[in-house]
Amino acid sequence: MELVYTKRLNSLIDGCCDGNRKCQRELYNLFKSKMFGVSMRYAQNRALAEDILQESFIKVFKSIKTYKGEGSFEGWMRRILVHTALRYIDKEKRYRCSDEEVESLSIDKSVLNDAMQSLEHEELTKLVDNLPDGYRQIFSLYAIEGFTHKEIAEKFEISIGTSKSQLARARKLLKTKVIELYKRSVAQNGQSAG
């Protein structure tokens, strides 16, 4: 399966390099839902997410010849999309969080372990989506997209230390949310069992 998929993907990339519209369309159909999922994580609304998706794919098709086959093609596309998304995000809305509230949170690590094992992927991603804009962006860039603190600092025009501390706060807030969700689901299960 993987071989068939890779072979087909390579032929699509070759077709896109030649400007073949059918290949471009097939490549778009192949990745649109994944990329739109990424786009939705950074955009404030669906319309903006579609704008980001559109511009990203145009960049992909125009610069596809620069893809040398090093690393996964999907990863290459994701980076283009994330860079595009960051350009779209209003600077004022970047990384604006009430740090004081996060500092005061405490985490029960034993509960967190159970929570992480029991929660579904959809539930976890929803928690990320519901983080405040700044935390969500920094956590997504670092934890999901694999950006370094240096890259994040350059993108957001902040210091590397600030990026690290914001990431730590984002994680803390996320862990708290995970535990809260887990406790709620346990309570609901207990009620339904009782």
Added chain:
Amino acid sequence: MSFINAQLRKTVKVQDREFDNIFRKAARNVREEPSKSVWSAIERDLDSSRPYRILNYVSALRWVASVALLVAFASGIIFNYDDVADDLIENRAEKVVAEKSSDSEQQKEVKSQGENQLAHNNKTEFENNDISEAQIHNDQSQTKSQPVSNIAERRAEKPADNGSDRELVKANTKEQDQPIEISSDAQHELMKMDMLRAEIGSEYVDAGELSENSTLYTFDELPQIASKLNLRVGVFAGMSLQNPKVIDFAEFNYYNFSNDVADYRSLDKLESSKSVTSAFDFGAQAILDIGNHFSVVSGVEYTKFSGNQRYYYDVEEQVSITVKRMIPLPAGPPTPDGQFQNHFVEQEQIISNRVRDTLFLNYQMRSVNVPLEVRYRTKMNRFEIYGSVGAAVDIYQSRDIQYNSSQINIEEKESRASRNYLTNMSLNAGVGIGYSITESIMFYSEPRFSHFTNLNEDSPFENNTQRYSVRAGLIFNL
């Protein structure tokens, strides 16, 4: 203490990495469907910066320009030919008259009398045409001696209308040894001719046409008056048949990804059933007549294709299912709080299947066609027979396609906006016959042949398809 802190920091780092990894896996499986307009917008943007499309239009324009040049060249030849022909007729006529005049005194006298008469009536153009009263006398007597309605006999006289033959006829009449005198009738005819010439602006007026009975001409018998430019307009409707394999549907790949299942289907061994695409078309045209035989035709034609086709194919279905298993961590230092002692391992299972299937296609397409053609025509009484050749730009508008099979059920609608003005070129040829119902309305029918060439790789047409069509319509003289 510092060692414990370092160990703790390391442990926390590992925990954070595991924590991030779980979110990474969760986030990378997230899929959302964007609206269909996104692809249209991408395509528009790509097209706007696509050089080869410009080349396509350049290519189309080159074709049209070539045809236009051909028309212009042909027109130039026709106009030039008319002028040269006029000069030849006049020169030859003068020569014939001069030769014949030198043969006998009587003929000189006749010419002299004729010239005097012309001078008297201030008919300089008439002199150029070298029509003497002797001819008038003879023509008139001939005309009077036969029924006016006898079209065949009148036609026998008509060569004299149009060229040097007329002068030969005149010369022959002069050879007859008949007494010449300018009668009052002849003078009257000369005046009538002068008035008629002034009215119709033609220098070729046959005295035979000026008989007292000339008012009895029917529509069929009206003398042809050479008019160099004439504009006509027409409307038409028609039916077409296009050869099979009009549309390239062969590229078909189907992907479906969910969280744990990747479904990939590709079509193989595609075999198309024979089918013919039918089309209905209608349009309007403008015909610019240049001289008596040539015309330039252009206009606009709307065509709606529809058809259905069956494809037999093998579908190779490969479904990949990713199964998650939890296995214990390999041996190593235990985490202090016992977190993440297990981790997930993903195992891929592939189910492969090959199925024979039939795909039913129903499609409709619409396009607008702008032709430019050169036409050669000839008239016989009320009938006009013609042949046309030329080129046309075919601008694709939209298509609706339904794919149905046990595996796939897709309905696809594409508009011109998303296809970005696809164009084809066609070379057209046709022969037609027209019948004049009245003086200003002609009914016509025309079988046509078109050969299409793709200018765009995204075109729904295959390369080098042919279309056979028949159209019928009305043409109005303006």
